[in-house]
Amino acid sequence: MHYANSYLEKPVVGDPNVAPRAETIKVLKCMLNTGSDIYQGACKKRGSTLKEEYKNASGTAYMDPRDMAKLGVENWDHVLVKTDYGEVVVNAARSRDAPHEGTIFICKGPWANTVVSHETYCCSDPTYKGIHATVEKTDREVLLMADLMRWVYKKYVDEEDDDVVESMESFGERPFYNGRKWEELEDHDI
Amino acid sequence: MTYEPPVTDYDYIVENCTCAFCGCNCDDLDFLVKNGHVVAVRHACRLGASKVMEDLDQRIMVPMVRNEEGVLTEVSWDEALDTAAKYIAESIRPVFYGWSETSTECMKEGLELGEYIGAVLDNQATICHGPSLQAMQNAGYPIQTLGEVKNRADVIVYSGSNAMNSHPRHLARWAAFPRGYFRQRGRFDRTVITMDPKFSDTAKCSDMWVGFEQNGDYGFYNAIRAVIKGKKLQSESVSGIPAEDIYEIVETMKNAEFGTLFFGLGLTHTLGKQRNIDIAIKMIQDLNAMSKWGLTPMRGHFNVNGFNIFMAFETGWAFGVDFCRGYGRYMLGETNTIDLLVREEPDCFLVIAADPGAHFPNGANQHLANIPVIQIDIHWGPSTELADVVLPGSFISVECGGTSYRMDGVPIWMKKAIDKPETCRDDEWIVREIKERVFKLREEPNVAPKYVPNPGLGLLEKGD
Numbered sequence: 001m002h003y004a005n006s007y008l009e010k011p012v013v014g015d016p017n018v019a020p021r022a023e024t025i026k027v028l029k030c031m032l033n034t035g036s037d038i039y040q041g042a043c044k045k046r047g048s049t050l051k052e053e054y055k056n057a058s059g060t061a062y063m064d065p066r067d068m069a070k071l072g073v074e075n076w077d078h079v080l081v082k083t084d085y086g087e088v089v090v091n092a093a094r095s096r097d098a099p100h101e102g103t104i105f106i107c108k109g110p111w112a113n114t115v116v117s118h119e120t121y122c123c124s125d126p127t128y129k130g131i132h133a134t135v136e137k138t139d140r141e142v143l144l145m146a147d148l149m150r151w152v153y154k155k156y157v158d159e160e161d162d163d164v165v166e167s168m169e170s171f172g173e174r175p176f177y178n179g180r181k182w183e184e185l186e187d188h189d190i
Numbered sequence: 191m192t193y194e195p196p197v198t199d200y201d202y203i204v205e206n207c208t209c210a211f212c213g214c215n216c217d218d219l220d221f222l223v224k225n226g227h228v229v230a231v232r233h234a235c236r237l238g239a240s241k242v243m244e245d246l247d248q249r250i251m252v253p254m255v256r257n258e259e260g261v262l263t264e265v266s267w268d269e270a271l272d273t274a275a276k277y278i279a280e281s282i283r284p285v286f287y288g289w290s291e292t293s294t295e296c297m298k299e300g301l302e303l304g305e306y307i308g309a310v311l312d313n314q315a316t317i318c319h320g321p322s323l324q325a326m327q328n329a330g331y332p333i334q335t336l337g338e339v340k341n342r343a344d345v346i347v348y349s350g351s352n353a354m355n356s357h358p359r360h361l362a363r364w365a366a367f368p369r370g371y372f373r374q375r376g377r378f379d380r381t382v383i384t385m386d387p388k389f390s391d392t393a394k395c396s397d398m399w400v401g402f403e404q405n406g407d408y409g410f411y412n413a414i415r416a417v418i419k420g421k422k423l424q425s426e427s428v429s430g431i432p433a434e435d436i437y438e439i440v441e442t443m444k445n446a447e448f449g450t451l452f453f454g455l456g457l458t459h460t461l462g463k464q465r466n467i468d469i470a471i472k473m474i475q476d477l478n479a480m481s482k483w484g485l486t487p488m489r490g491h492f493n494v495n496g497f498n499i500f501m502a503f504e505t506g507w508a509f510g511v512d513f514c515r516g517y518g519r520y521m522l523g524e525t526n527t528i529d530l531l532v533r534e535e536p537d538c539f540l541v542i543a544a545d546p547g548a549h550f551p552n553g554a555n556q557h558l559a560n561i562p563v564i565q566i567d568i569h570w571g572p573s574t575e576l577a578d579v580v581l582p583g584s585f586i587s588v589e590c591g592g593t594s595y596r597m598d599g600v601p602i603w604m605k606k607a608i609d610k611p612e613t614c615r616d617d618e619w620i621v622r623e624i625k626e627r628v629f630k631l632r633e634e635p636n637v638a639p640k641y642v643p644n645p646g647l648g649l650l651e652k653g654d
């Protein structure tokens with residue numbers, strides 16, 4: 001498999017370093033911000049969007065360690081983020097820019113899109129930042145990009161039930177199509 | 191990250207290539223080529239290098255069309271182009287979206303097709319700096335080039351922009367660190383202020399961080415303007431920033447010999463939208479009464495500015511130009527892609543060198559699931575999962591030459607360094623082919639009927 005040599009399975013994040021609490025809350029109310037960061041940008045433009053790498057770079061909610069302690073989540077646990085516009089399961093990780101208690105940051109990408117506001121207020125630009133959200137711990141998996149797109153938009157599946165679509169066979173991390181593959185088209189020895 | 195030894199195994203070097211990632215358009219890259227592939231890049235940042243050394247697993251290599259089961263299937267170029275042309279020719283409200291990661295030469299073909307067929311042409315500005323463009327129409331555009339910043343600027347302000355993450359070489363090459371003609375000591379001669387609710391990576395290497403509240407930008411800039419004009423603040427803090435800090439910031443800004451404000455999506459994506467930029471531009475105008483200041487939007491894609499400049503030159507509007515009535519029309523909030531999609535208007539969507547699947551909110555993308563989507567791109571991305579026709583383009587600045595415009599509006603020729611895969615085509619060629627096929631399918635261009643003035647007006651003039 002050919003990876004550009006800066007492949008990184010997960011963004012580097014710090015340790016939360018906040019003592020876990022005896023009592024945790026179930027649902028955390030917070031403000032959601034989205035935007036780009038360097039890991040997400042690198043994966044997106046390299047074109048490794050189907051891979052784990054992009055899932056971890058883009059489908060991760062960066063949280064303040066105190067918020068993580070309140071919810072009782074560790075780095076790379078899964079959380080369900082809900083807003084008025086939708087819901088999505090993402091990883092939780094300690095933010096590199098903490099402290100920002102009460103705010104979570106999800107890099108732009110298909111995961112964030114599911115929960116951001118499409119309201120443009122007649123200014124062409126959707127409201128990607130400053131959206132009220134709730135976060136809770138979950139056992140559900142973070143979907144890979146292709147599976148997430150199928151789950152959200154259901155363009156080429158007949159099934160309407162979210163749970164059924166979510167448990168369909170995964171598309172995996174390689175392009176899924178009928179036809180010649182890259183290996184057959186090009187000398188593949190780099 | 192682990193240490194990686196330098197790449198020594200290569201055939202030859204191509205010097206002075208341009209990076210096709212962000213609006214800095216770094217034009218000093220060296221590509222190390224082996225067996226017709228770029229194996230290493232010198233001088234680029236992590237983003238630029240990752241794009242040039244692409245992930246070939248996901249390179250779109252062959253034209254594809256969805257079969258009945260909804261699976262993309264390889265077809266010949268002729269068949270794919272005919273299918274795409276048919277979708278466009280049969281539509282009544284097509285939207286051509288993207289263009290920011292392709293050459294200006296390709297946009298020319300797209301505009302001809304759009305005008306002929308009555309399409310909406312829009313680019314990524316609609317989801318990033320659209321409000322900035324509108325604010326420029328409201329308040330003006332006091333810009334300077336990046337070269338001026340490098341040689342002259344002693345106060346740099348980043349507002350709502352995390353340059354270290356989205357334009358990594360911006361500080362190093364233009365704004366903070368380089369030694370310039372009047373700034374011989376580089377970073378030591380400059381003051382860097384970052385205004386961002388987040389303690390971002392850019393804030394971490396600034397001299398001053400102003401962490402105003404979320405959605406507090408508008409109030410904060412108004413406070414600064416009041417202080418510049420010599421007013422006293424009535425409250426102890428504005429948008430979470432203590433009054434004395436605001437006085438201090440204004441003092442620094444007023445005493446600048448040459449100041450520059452770089453602003454990013456932090457201002458355009460919050461609730462104030464273009465009003466935030468309006469007020470930032472007016473702040474720069476106020477500062478110019480006592481010092482020399484300019485501003486530059488931190489454009490994201492390498493040619494997003496190019497599309498705006500090209501369209502403004504050709505049609506009079508920078509983005510979101512609607513030709514469906516047979517003449518050009520532009521109305522913010524009406525002829526822009528997100529608004530059109532949310533209202534479920536388009537019936538055919540052409541995506542070129544863009545990724546709505548990755549960047550549009552769910553509420554807009556839902557409509558892409560109802561209509562045919564044609565994608566011209568180099569990588570398999572989230573949009574491919576929604577595309578009905580996929581056409582493999584080529585990589586501008588690596589496999590194909592082209593013109594792009596830097597964030598400050600300086601045009602840069604990006605040269606070709608290696609050959610493209612045999613099965614791919616240049617974007618310009620693809621759009622031209624589609625255009626010619628559409629011209630054959632729909633013989634009459636979409637032009638408005640001749641304008642007939644209201645006969646009543648003539649009577650009024652005569653005074654009857």
Ligand code: SF4
Binds near residue numbers: 233
């Ligand atoms: S700063 Fe931007 S243009 Fe320069 S190398 Fe990095 S991504 Fe490319």
